[in-house]
Amino acid sequence: MSNETKQPSATIPSSQSITLSQVTERVSAHTHVKGLGLADDGVGIDESSHCGLVGQEAARQACGLVVDLIATQKLAGRALLLVGPPGTGKTALALAVAKQVGKHVPFCPMVATQVYSREVQKTEILTEHFRKAIGLRIREQKEVYEGEVTELTVQETEDPLHAASYGRSISHVILGLKTTKGTKTLKLDPTMYDSLAKEHVTVGDVIYIESNSGAVKRVGRSDSFASEFDLEAEEYVPLPKGDVHKKRQVVQDVTLHDLDVANAQPTSGSSRKDVMALMASLGKPRKTEITDKLRGEINKVVTKYIDEGVAELVPGVLFIDEAHMLDMECFTFLHKSLESTLSPIVILATNRGVTKIRDTDISSPHGIPIDFLDRLLIVPTHPYSLEEIIQIISIRAKTEGLQVSADALAKLGQVGVRTSLRYAVQMLTPSKMMAETVGRQEVLVEDVEAVDGLFLDAKASAQVLQNATGFLT
Numbered sequence: 001m002s003n004e005t006k007q008p009s010a011t012i013p014s015s016q017s018i019t020l021s022q023v024t025e026r027v028s029a030h031t032h033v034k035g036l037g038l039a040d041d042g043v044g045i046d047e048s049s050h051c052g053l054v055g056q057e058a059a060r061q062a063c064g065l066v067v068d069l070i071a072t073q074k075l076a077g078r079a080l081l082l083v084g085p086p087g088t089g090k091t092a093l094a095l096a097v098a099k100q101v102g103k104h105v106p107f108c109p110m111v112a113t114q115v116y117s118r119e120v121q122k123t124e125i126l127t128e129h130f131r132k133a134i135g136l137r138i139r140e141q142k143e144v145y146e147g148e149v150t151e152l153t154v155q156e157t158e159d160p161l162h163a164a165s166y167g168r169s170i171s172h173v174i175l176g177l178k179t180t181k182g183t184k185t186l187k188l189d190p191t192m193y194d195s196l197a198k199e200h201v202t203v204g205d206v207i208y209i210e211s212n213s214g215a216v217k218r219v220g221r222s223d224s225f226a227s228e229f230d231l232e233a234e235e236y237v238p239l240p241k242g243d244v245h246k247k248r249q250v251v252q253d254v255t256l257h258d259l260d261v262a263n264a265q266p267t268s269g270s271s272r273k274d275v276m277a278l279m280a281s282l283g284k285p286r287k288t289e290i291t292d293k294l295r296g297e298i299n300k301v302v303t304k305y306i307d308e309g310v311a312e313l314v315p316g317v318l319f320i321d322e323a324h325m326l327d328m329e330c331f332t333f334l335h336k337s338l339e340s341t342l343s344p345i346v347i348l349a350t351n352r353g354v355t356k357i358r359d360t361d362i363s364s365p366h367g368i369p370i371d372f373l374d375r376l377l378i379v380p381t382h383p384y385s386l387e388e389i390i391q392i393i394s395i396r397a398k399t400e401g402l403q404v405s406a407d408a409l410a411k412l413g414q415v416g417v418r419t420s421l422r423y424a425v426q427m428l429t430p431s432k433m434m435a436e437t438v439g440r441q442e443v444l445v446e447d448v449e450a451v452d453g454l455f456l457d458a459k460a461s462a463q464v465l466q467n468a469t470g471f472l473t
Helices: 057-071 090-101 122-132 192-198 256-263 275-282 292-307 328-337 386-399 406-418 421-426 428-437 445-454 458-467
Strands: 079-083 107-111 134-158 168-178 183-188 205-210 216-222 245-255 311-315 317-321 345-350 354-356 363-365 376-380
Touching: 057 079, 057 090, 057 345, 057 376, 079 090, 090 107, 090 317, 090 345, 107 122, 122 134, 122 256, 122 317, 122 328, 134 183, 134 256, 134 292, 168 192, 192 216, 245 256, 256 292, 292 311, 386 406, 386 421, 386 428, 406 421, 406 428, 406 445, 421 428, 428 445
Parallel strands: 079 345, 079 376, 107 317, 317 345
Antiparallel strands: 134 168, 134 205, 134 245, 134 311, 168 183, 205 216, 354 363
């Protein structure tokens, strides 16, 4: 028997093999939020920051302390609870925390109802989001060849296997690279020709090739060819400095979930390529669970890389909205997961007071078990005043590119006090359309009044149902 320790089969793939999810940002409910808007000391509010948040000074300062704890990695395995009435900025505060900590810290938002699925267990969905919120910063020393392509010659040879068709095959590729310090000619394997062709590499392009993996990346066109055409869609880059063959430190930011997906093996036991195999695969659930065994192997590799100094763990933020929709099984799982060494910062939000925990007869503050509440730092939010509502509506109008008069803003503020902030914000675009029907670009008071007369808010609808006998029965 060998005394060697068997290495886990999980691997850390290169940046070429991991596809990170990209989000296309549109004008949404919280597009205007840019940060917490705190002063440099982290205590006062910087009114000139244009962060998109209005009011809630105490809650913003508390979240500022959380951001500092995240930056110093002293809040991992802890949780924060945002409580307050609907429309008081709980989700906006969580998104402001995400903006404040920076784009290199993972931020994973979810709604509590996402855990309920007929195909996947609740704990599996929570585990997936937990691992999406845990980042890993990998630093690798790679040997690369970098420079401007001065020669690209394909050498062919006789191939008796393909004599009936073309009769020749690629024997090797001659590639010449140039930097500010010198030139170098490389003799490449025939398989490298496909990588060069996929990147559409031609003479005059600036490329780099990883020597260990053979990955080819076209950086752009050399700026010495910038005057070649009057109009061109190329991106011109300067001639690389230093030697052609050099060592470069590559920093790659991934999440543990990215590693799970990259290492996951297909679950189908058949390797057939016929029509019946295709139909069988279509009948299977599209979402499958990643096994705990695979995650354990990945955790071993990650821990090994952290101990060797190759990688750095970056605890991110997991935001769970409508936390009162979770049940006892989910809270028990969260309670256990927060004690793990690989745990993100969890921010929960709810607008409930004393209510029953889901699927039980136990009443508890915010619908959360008492033992789990003991783990939470609770940040309250409060209803907005009239002036704050007007200021928020003005920010939203500017974000959506709408021209609203001062009187119309005041009227929308009064509607927001009478109904809710969300209803008043939703009236902006219909009011703009009412103004356009009469040929105006600016929203006036009569436009707001016309829209307010066409629609009912939640309170007015409840009042109508309460007073009407036999309505909708």
